[in-house]
Amino acid sequence: MSTPLLELRDLATHFPVRGGVLLRATGTNRAVDGVSLTVQRGETLGLVGESGCGKSTLGKTVVRLLEPTSGSILFEGQDIAGLSRRRLKPLRRELQMVFQDPAESLNSRHTVGNLIEEPLSIHGVGTAAERAARVRELLDLVGLPASAAEKFPFEFSGGQRQRISIARAIALGPKLLVCDEPVSALDVSIQSQILNLFLDLQAELGLAYLFIAHDLAVVRHVSDSIAVMYLGRIMEYADADGLMARPRHPYTQALITAIPVPDPTRRSTRTILSGDVPSPIDPPSGCPFHTRCPHAEARCRNERPLLRETARKGSTPHMVACHFDF
Amino acid sequence: MSQQALLEVRGLVTAFDTEGGRVRAVDRVDFSLERGRTLGIVGESGCGKSVTALSIMRLLPQPMGQILAGTIHFEGTDLVSADQSTLHRIRGGRIGMIFQEPMTALNPVHRIGRQIAESLILHKGIERRAALERAVDMLERVGIPAPEVRLSEYPHQLSGGMRQRVMIAIALACDPALLIADEPTTALDVTVQAQILELIAKLRSETGMGVMLITHDLGVIAEQCDDVVVMYAGRVAEQASVAELFARPRHPYTRGLLDSIPHLETPRKSRLPTIAGMVPTLKDLPDGCRFNNRCPHADDRCRREQPPLSRAGDGHLVACHHWQRIAGEVRT
Numbered sequence: 001m002s003t004p005l006l007e008l009r010d011l012a013t014h015f016p017v018r019g020g021v022l023l024r025a026t027g028t029n030r031a032v033d034g035v036s037l038t039v040q041r042g043e044t045l046g047l048v049g050e051s052g053c054g055k056s057t058l059g060k061t062v063v064r065l066l067e068p069t070s071g072s073i074l075f076e077g078q079d080i081a082g083l084s085r086r087r088l089k090p091l092r093r094e095l096q097m098v099f100q101d102p103a104e105s106l107n108s109r110h111t112v113g114n115l116i117e118e119p120l121s122i123h124g125v126g127t128a129a130e131r132a133a134r135v136r137e138l139l140d141l142v143g144l145p146a147s148a149a150e151k152f153p154f155e156f157s158g159g160q161r162q163r164i165s166i167a168r169a170i171a172l173g174p175k176l177l178v179c180d181e182p183v184s185a186l187d188v189s190i191q192s193q194i195l196n197l198f199l200d201l202q203a204e205l206g207l208a209y210l211f212i213a214h215d216l217a218v219v220r221h222v223s224d225s226i227a228v229m230y231l232g233r234i235m236e237y238a239d240a241d242g243l244m245a246r247p248r249h250p251y252t253q254a255l256i257t258a259i260p261v262p263d264p265t266r267r268s269t270r271t272i273l274s275g276d277v278p279s280p281i282d283p284p285s286g287c288p289f290h291t292r293c294p295h296a297e298a299r300c301r302n303e304r305p306l307l308r309e310t311a312r313k314g315s316t317p318h319m320v321a322c323h324f325d326f
Numbered sequence: 327m328s329q330q331a332l333l334e335v336r337g338l339v340t341a342f343d344t345e346g347g348r349v350r351a352v353d354r355v356d357f358s359l360e361r362g363r364t365l366g367i368v369g370e371s372g373c374g375k376s377v378t379a380l381s382i383m384r385l386l387p388q389p390m391g392q393i394l395a396g397t398i399h400f401e402g403t404d405l406v407s408a409d410q411s412t413l414h415r416i417r418g419g420r421i422g423m424i425f426q427e428p429m430t431a432l433n434p435v436h437r438i439g440r441q442i443a444e445s446l447i448l449h450k451g452i453e454r455r456a457a458l459e460r461a462v463d464m465l466e467r468v469g470i471p472a473p474e475v476r477l478s479e480y481p482h483q484l485s486g487g488m489r490q491r492v493m494i495a496i497a498l499a500c501d502p503a504l505l506i507a508d509e510p511t512t513a514l515d516v517t518v519q520a521q522i523l524e525l526i527a528k529l530r531s532e533t534g535m536g537v538m539l540i541t542h543d544l545g546v547i548a549e550q551c552d553d554v555v556v557m558y559a560g561r562v563a564e565q566a567s568v569a570e571l572f573a574r575p576r577h578p579y580t581r582g583l584l585d586s587i588p589h590l591e592t593p594r595k596s597r598l599p600t601i602a603g604m605v606p607t608l609k610d611l612p613d614g615c616r617f618n619n620r621c622p623h624a625d626d627r628c629r630r631e632q633p634p635l636s637r638a639g640d641g642h643l644v645a646c647h648h649w650q651r652i653a654g655e656v657r658t
Contacts, residue, residue: 050515157604187370187605192586192598199595221588244590258520260545262587264568272524273517276485
């Protein structure tokens with residue numbers, strides 16, 4: 001099998017928690033705590049989980065906006081986890097990110113043309129005329145008129161601004177785009193337009209996505225495989241259809257039944273989890289989910305379940321971090 | 327039917343004075359809500375769903391927001407013409423409210439117990455000690471563990487889901503006849519959203535109150551509501567029972583919305599049907615039907631004439647000139 005585009009091995013990103021008057025480190029926030037995942041070329045890995053599960057920290061660590069504490073980030077076989085800023089720069093062309101809120105991620109004082117051209121200038125791509133042509137090409141690719149280049153971000157709606165962010169992110173022809181909740185700030189009628197754009201760009205440019213979102217129905221639609229995260233760890237990983245059709249982890253099962261389905265003839269009988277997500281600063285012992293799991297036993301409180309393969313579809317294993325089979 | 331309606335909104339027009347002139351955020355909206363039922367109001371940003379709620383509660387930002395026309399009958403009182411003392415009696419007493427972000431609705435410097443007791447002292451005229459005892463009961467009813475301990479805590483000590491439970495306890499402390507919930511679960515995680523929605527449904531069936539649930543999520547509407555009003559750009563596009571609306575959506579906007587949501591049965595990675603263009607801002611609303619610039623069925627008449635709400639079935643109203651013609655068309 002060829003080298004995967006991205007391979008995370010036991011990746012951890014911890015933050016010190018400071019307290020007291022001297023702001024000494026009093027604890028550790030284990031936001032990402034030993035994650036191993038792979039993204040294949042031209043494919044989409046969906047990453048779902050609730051707030052505080054570490055999915056955004058994981059995304060930012062992959063593009064090295066945050067420093068990993070341990071583990072490796074293999075991009076085309078090369079470990080980029082410890083690379084210096086200078087050595088990292090050429091890799092920025094290959095690895096880009098799209099954020100949730102384009103109003104915050106786009107500098108409002110620059111024209112759209114400048115914003116999209118900026119990555120090209122930073123990396124010294126082409127002449128001024130070539131760059132201008134590339135900007136027009138990118139605008140067309142994301143479904144905006146060439147006249148948009150002269151305008152400012154505030155002149156656009158949320159959906160159009162997300163198109164601008166995407167044009168900027170793909171300007172250098174990356175192989176991997178990390179998308180952190182890219183449609184959750186958008187209106188329902190605009191979400192599907194942007195999801196279609198992601199699908200079109202993947203088909204045309206062979207882009208791979210690490211698609212981070214909390215909406216399982218959206219993630220399933222765009223993903224080839226899905227990983228479910230809880231308190232910094234992967235609870236379940238499988239091909240997208242397999243995960244939705246036959247979730248094996250009690251957390252995934254609860255997550256799927258908790259989604260309100262827009263079909264009143266199928267009001268679901270749901271497993272309602274009690275309580276909230278515990279803090280990653282002092283996560284529960286054993287299985288991190290045992291405090292909310294309806295099936296938890298003594299073993300779950302003491303022994304942390306490892307991700308194990310329970311089934312396989314093609315080359316994609318169905319991995320579950322649970323002591324039991326459900 | 328209209329005699330028994332708990333809440334009846336007729337011809338409501340709410341406008342805001344902005345730098346660019348006066349804009350009508352809500353434009354001739356009609357609907358009613360019966361006791362013991364949940365009415366969902368669904369729509370995208372700027373459709374007027376929250377302004378409708380603020381108009382009912384007479385909590386529009388002053389002096390920019392004004393009700394220009396219409397009536398809002400609630401338990402025999404027209405809230406549009408009611409004086410301030412009547413409104414004080416009704417708000418928090420007969421009508422409870424919960425909002426999207428409980429942290430901004432709760433007072434950060436007051437203990438939980440005091441915030442629940444406050445409305446009881448004000449509306450029920452009971453003394454502080456008895457009000458605090460009632461507050462413990464309320465916290466227990468909304469599923470907060472160790473309510474005696476929580477009583478003396480501050481909002482920041484609670485999680486988002488717990489804060490929303492406290493908001494519900496405050497809203498329901500005085501046994502309101504109507505609960506208005508504006509995006510009550512939008513800021514919460516799905517597993518916590520499921521808890522809160524179940525709690526609201528349970529309390530509704532216990533108390534027989536009416537619930538007006540405002541949301542952008544058609545899934546929440548399908549699971550939680552009896553009736554639904556679909557709003558678009560300040561007007562009612564369609565209104566029906568939930569079963570009827572999802573089985574036979576008549577307005578092209580409703581149909582477009584339902585089609586554009588990925589379902590678990592949608593083939594993965596297939597292109598999703600979309601609604602062209604974007605939600606218009608209140609400053610540049612098209613003439614005639616406000617959906618005409620995004621509608622695949624629009625013709626000259628739609629660009630000229632505002633379609634009235636017409637009957638499309640039992641209790642089913644739709645504001646479209648062409649609903650009969652497009653009803654037979656297969657949805658994508």
